[in-house]
Amino acid sequence: MEKPDTDVILQMSGIDIVFPGVHALDSVDFTLRRNEIHSIMGENGAGKSTLIKVLTGVYKKGKGTITLDGEEINPQSPLEARSYGVNSVYQEINLCDNLSVAENIFIGRQKTRFGKINWKQIKAGAEEALRRLNISIDVSKLLGSYSVAIKQMIAIARAVDMNSRVLILDEPTSSLDRPEVEQLFTTIRKLRDEGLSVIFISHFLDQIYELCDRVTVLRNGKLIGEYVLQDLPRLELISKMVGKDFSNLKNQNKSISNKTANEVFIEAKDLGKKHVVEPFNLLVRRGETLGFAGLLGSGRTEVAGLLFGIEEADSGDLELNKQKKIFKKPRDAINQLIAFCPEDRKKNGIIYELSVRENIILAMQAKQGIFKSIPLKKQIEIADDYIKKLGIVTPSQDIPVGNLSGGNQQKVILARWLVTRPELLILDEPTRGIDVAAKAEIMNLAMQLCAEGMSLIFISSEIEEVIRCSDRVAIMRDRKKIAEIEGEDLQAEKILNIIAADTSGAAASPPGVEA
Secondary structure (H helix, E strand, O other): OOOOOOOEEEEEEEEEEEEOOEEEEEEEEEEEEOOOEEEEEOOOOOOHHHHHHHHOOOOOOOEEEEEEOOEEEOOOOHHHHHHOOEEEEEOOOOOOOOOEHHHHHHOOOOOEEOOEEOHHHHHHHHHHHHHOOOOOOOOOOEHHHOOHHHHHHHHHHHHHHOOOOEEEEEOOOOOOOHHHHHHHHHHHHHHHHOOOEEEEEOOOHHHHHHHOOEEEEEEOOEEEEEEEHHHOOHHHHHHHHHOOOOOOOOOOOOOOOOOOOOOEEEEEEEEEEOOOEEEEEEEEEOOOEEEEEOOOOOOHHHHHHHHOOOOOOOEEEEEEOOEEEOOOOHHHHHOOOEEEEOOOHHHHOOOOOOEHHHHHOHHHHHHHOOOOOOOHHHHHHHHHHHHHHHOOOOOOOOOEHHHOOHHHHHHHHHHHHHOOOOOEEEEEOOOOOOOHHHHHHHHHHHHHHHHOOOEEEEEOOOHHHHHHHOOEEEEEEOOEEEEEEEHHHOOHHHHHHHHHOOOOOOOOOOOOEOO
């Protein structure tokens, strides 16, 4: 019998889980060693969250085994997982602002004496838990009086104090400034050196390379491999995540149809919002397509949110036709003839229970207001017109839109916004989750709209799609715009090299990168 590897604290073997219509994890292995910080990386739908939820008892696995310190465990709930010493700290901190720091650290496990809560012991225990992380604060103050960074530390202190053997940190830096990130990393390294094993999940490539020892890459629910980070070039890591070898790609630059597009429609000058996206400069001319490239979590969608008023900027200026504008809500953008097809059509796009017709006229009706309804006859004419224009396959405009295929649902969302006759259309992942034929139709439609004079912002995880559709491409990483390229530079290999470039201590930026 083979002896267990004493260096391994956690082993997940052959983990398999199936949801209706989705093989979320397909015989995935994951190994966590003692005194290690290990990242799990992958694009949307890779299986990262599902794997963690199996480990923490949120989901029940279909097949496979989990061993902790050589003993098999099968947690059926987060509470049971915590009893084994597996604790999680998430991006959205699940603590109570209206309780003191000490109460939060010991909530659910209050120390008692003679049947009464021993507040003195709780206070002393909380101070000791924080002292271990080199944090000295007043634990009797309400949690809500402290910054997000301190709350994050308090959540970690609580997890560590519960005899943690494995600590899972899911996007812990998403709301932190750089000095706060450095403080957090110092704490994580200290915990690792004291014997804790850490699973660190983040979309920030620089932070992964700065902090982690190893990385496990998942793609489409399958294990791609486990790697020592110092031996894995960044470009190679990205290639493994997205599933393409970019080492031998040739220029796929499209022929720009509208070369006389010079008039600026919208321009952002140092526009940004703290903890959302760093200030950026950006302009879109009439009749051109500006593409956005970057990994998941790079800030592409956040830029779109600022331009459409989903988020209100707290720095910089936004100019429309050379006039300053402030978008506090999407209606402000819609009134300026800007439209937005969101990334998640199921959550933020279609309304399943409404008919195809009702979904198509939704934005137009919202723009006119509830007191000026569109006559039914007019609704039918509009829906019929756009069903024909976009080739929406449906037996009737009156059936629930949820009955259509993914590609046809996406066309319905496009129709909804085209009805409003926008001058700028933002397309965020318009081809995700649809078949190849529907992808081609939607991309051709995007280029046709551009040729007719509409301005487009095209966001996609598929770099070839971005190149094919765009006149210029803005490149995002770690919620920063790091470069903008056009012409002969529009090559997949160049884009990936810019994304992968290590600028942490570089004397100069790579070609095409803004210093």
